[in-house]
Amino acid sequence: MVNKYSIAALLLLGGISSAYAQGQDLTRVKHKEVGEKGMPTLIQFRLEGKSYQMSEARKALAEQLELTADDQFQSAKIETDPMGFVHEKFEQYYKGIRVEHAAYTVHARQGTVESMSGSFERVQNVKTAPALNEQAALQRALRFVGGKKYMWEDAGEEATLKEHENNPRASYKPEGELVIVTNTQAEPGSPEFGQPTLAWKFNIYSQQPVSRAYIYVDAETGDIVAKDAIIKHAAATGTFATRYSGTKTGATESINGSYRLRELTRGSGIETYNCRKGNSYTTAVDFTDLDNSWTEYANANLDNAALDAHYGAQSTYDYFKNIHARNSYNNAGAKIKSYVHFDDTPGDGKGYENAYWNGSVMTYGDGYTRFDPLTSLDVAAHEIGHAICSSTANLTYSYESGALNEGFSDIWGAAVEYYKDPNKATWLIGEDIDKVRPSLRSMSNPNAESQPDTYKGTYWYAGSGDNGGVHTNSGVLNHWFYRLVVGGSGTNDIGSSFSVTGIGIDAAAKIAYRTESVYLTASSNYAAARTYSIQSATDLYGAGSAQVIATTNAWYAVGVGAAYSGGTTPPPTTGVTYCASNGTNNAYEWIDLVNLGTINRTSAKETGGYYNGTALSTSVAAGSSQTIRFSAGFASTAYTEYWKVYIDWNKDGDFIDAGETVVSGTSASAATLSATFTVPTTARSGSTRMRVSLSDAAQTSCSSFTYGEVEDYTINVTGGAALTSNVVASSNVSSSATLGSDNLVGTEVGIYPNPATDVLRVTLPNNASAVSVQVADMQGRSIKGTQLTSNGELNVTHLAKGMYMLSVSDGQKTFRQRFVKQ
Known part of the structure; x- marks a missing residue:
């Protein structure tokens, strides 16, 4: 004891x-x-x-x-x-x-x-002498678990544990520890619920059916008062033909003229084993290959899933070591073991539809009805993320702390996937393995998979199932991280209008990691996560920094706490209220580029057909000539679209005065369009609003139309009129640019073939020479390793299938065009 x-x-x-x-x-x-x-x-x-x-x-x-x-x-x-x-x-x-x-x-x-x-728990008047002895309490715990066979009843598993722990006394057999724990198993609202209770704590590992959890037994009554799940759910270089990530290289071990999925270059090592569709770790064997070119593993037995598990473990180790200076999940170089082809009920003809960290090793099933083998990169990182949590915050796996536990694992799944392969769907979790749905969870749109994106909003789970909804309510943390990375604006489920300026995935991940590894504790809830992430951002980037502001506003966006109210909060653009305008359906067309001065935003579809980009600004001088560039994104067919760009030159809160429509016209082009306008000399100095509107039909500045989008930005006018002037004289206002005029032209770069498989040929207008080239995915993330040859060819073989934006400059102008890699 x-x-x-x-x-x-x-x-x-x-x-x-x-x-x-x-x-x-x-x-x-x-x-x-x-x-x-x-x-x-x-x-x-x-x-x-x-x-x-x-x-x-x-x-x-x-x-x-x-x-x-x-x-x-x-x-x-x-x-x-x-x-x-x-x-x-x-x-x-x-x-x-x-x-x-x-x-x-x-x-x-x-x-x-x-x-x-x-x-800190204020404990008072709790008895410290148990009325129930350890053995009686253990029997109550075993009755609650209901296992058919336990790990300590398997001599082989006991021997393996002793070897793994390098401790001859190590055993899975539970020993009781007297602790004081909060009662979370009583009926909510009862006098016992939420009260500190003297309890016996047992670590109980069931082999059939698989489960492992800390079980807490009231030391006086014998009732189960809490449960904390440990199993959460859900030197050679080889060439791996992985199942989900294409051909990759990874470290293996050469032994006796063959190679196996083991290596010692990372911490104490990474090892991947074959459970052979059984439920025993002891009888698992090595995956081997004669020439270290693991191509024949794409077989009927789905052995290539093991290559993903091994690659995933190595990738996760590398991410935390290189980005967060963490040496394996325990920060002490712990060996990472993965077991593939695990089946909890061997011989039933059904694969195991789960993957989990059992407190010691990684375990992967082959799936059956819902899933393919559960070894994709984001799933591997997710599960190892649970191991990291157990060594840091150790968030209790129930209710809000459990939702945070799950959410942080999803964050690490996304972060590792982006670190190793930014062409994958970063914001979808389990998209590679799910045979029924697009993914297990969506961080960008949790509602799509029946998760809440707002605290206690739509799909929030208030019951006791799934350990208090840990796999459901994690959507709030997922969406907070997504908003912190990419930004965005809108109105959440509780009616709060938010605007977040994204800080990118690297800065956001550093804030998340510090929150989990330094500040969170086992019983932390969403309010604590907000407090500690803001403190982490302050530690890393300073009080009042853009990162602190974004962290705070991202929490406000998901319904936790207030928006940022001090320091350098982006102010309203003019101090006046503008009319609303948006597209109600942007499934077919949307604004994917707005560029004016330092405003340069590429984007995908916006929630609600509107983006509040007023935190983004650029300066223009009164009387100067300006060129704005913009383009439409299309799901398939390029439709004829109506473009309008408005700027409130006199800062009176509308766009209806003479000259405030600076662009007007139609185009069916997916290419980048441009228009040149002149800033009125009588435009008022200071910040004002610019509105960019795309619609499939004629619109006004205050339209709510069916198809398209609206985006708002801030323009800072310098050298203009003082605020005492009431209106802008119409004689000094520029006329609007229209499609078909010399001011608005499609700056289309020639590319072919499109779609492309290996080589994309690029030609600039007037056969100009390219000075620089950049390829970005449709989320605006730049793709490394792209280079245009002297004869205008771009190698795209390394790109994943999908749509990309090509930007080519001739030294004076930048030309943009989308292309598809097939």
Whole structure:
């Protein structure tokens, strides 16, 4: 039985606690965030004057959390991050018994404590002597799990565990630990629900049916009071003909004239094994190949799925090592083992439709009705993401903390997939393996797969199934990350109008990683995730930075907390309210490019047919000539579209004054169009609004039409009229440019063949020479390794199938044209 740390350590901490529990020292506090239970989740300290030193970490905890003689904190881990912060994590105890999921971390730099964060449980009047002994409690837990066979009943698995742990005493057989845990199994609304409870904790691993979870048994009544799932659900170089990612290279091991899927170049190694459609890890064997060219694995047995698992594990390791300086999932070089062709019920003729991290190794089924083998790159990264979570925040797998656990794994699935192959569908999870739906989950549009994109909005799950809806309510975190990366605007399910300026996937992933690895605790909820991600963005990029603003506004977009209200929040463009305008259906045509000065935005379809880009701006001088470029995206056929560009020169909140329609006309071209206009000399100085409208029928500046889109941006006029002028004199206003005039022409670059398979031939107008070339996907992400030869040929063999935007410059003008790689 395991239930207490050393008496000496706990007595020492108890003495410190009682000495300092005189009340909070508020003179040191700069800012404090309080959670839903009224306890501080984040405390930031003043760095001037009297400050806590790292040697006073326990004193800081005792004073700021107002500990009593019954409360203790035991130091559990100390880490130093690349930014120079030292993080000391403390676990909470009550009368010598550990409080499950309660921990606090002290964050210091150069010896001075800058903040502390975590989850503190105010425990009072809880009995600490169990009425139920360990064995009786274990029987209650086993009855609750209902396994037919357990891992400790398999001698082979027991031997494998001892070898894996390098510990002859290691066993899957559960040992009870007395803890205090919050009761989450009682009926919501009952007196027992949410209350701290003395319980026996068991790690129970069922082999048939497969499950592994921490089970908590009330030490007085024998009731199950909590469950925390561990299984969440869901030196040679070889050439891998993977099932889902094409031909890749990966590290293997040469042995006895053959090669196997093992390697020691990453941490303690990465190894991939064949369960041979069984449910035993012990009897699993190596995948081998004679020449290290793994092409024959595309067979009826679906063995090429193993190549994806091995490649996925290597890719995930590389991503975290190279991007986040993390050495394997435990940051200590732990070996990553993957088991492919796993089947929980061998011989039934059905493949196992799941993949999971079991607390030690990766396990992949072959799928059956819903799925193909579950070894795609994003799924592998997702599952290893669970291992990372267990070594960092260790988010409890139930309700909101469980939804965060799932959401972070989806974030890492997307991030690793983009890191290794940006041509894949970054924002879809499991799109390669799903035989029934487009994907398991969509981060860009969670509603498409019956997930909420807004906290407690449409599809929010309020029941107790699926551990409190962990696979459903994770959509909120998924969509927060998507908004943080790409930005966007609209109105969410709770009626909040939002606008987010995206910061890109690299910065967003760094914020997410720091949130999970530094600040979140086991019991964190969505409110805590918001608080800690904003703090992470502040740590990384500074207070009031664009990244902090975006992080805050992305949470507002998904219904968690308020929009950013301080520092450099993008202001309204004019201080006036503009009419609404949008397309109600953009499935067939949409605006995919707007370029004027420093505004240069390529995009796909916008939610609700409208994009609020007023956070993006460019400056134009009164009297100057300006050229705006724009283009339409089409799902298939290029229709005749009506284009309108409006600029509110006199800043009166509308676009109806003379000269405020600066572009008007029609075009059926998918090429980049351009128009030149003159800024009126009487235009008012300062920020005003530009509206770009695309419709399949004639529109006005305030139309809500069926097919098309509308996008708004900010124009900053310099050298114009003072605000005392009421209107812009019509004689000084430029006439609008129209299609068919010399001002609006299709700047179409010649490309053929289109679609292309290997080589794309490019010609510029007037046979001009190309100075630079860029290829981007339809989300605006630049594709590396594209180069135009002297005879105008572009090699596109390395591109995945899909549509791309080609941008070619002759040194004076940039020409854009879409093409398809087939």
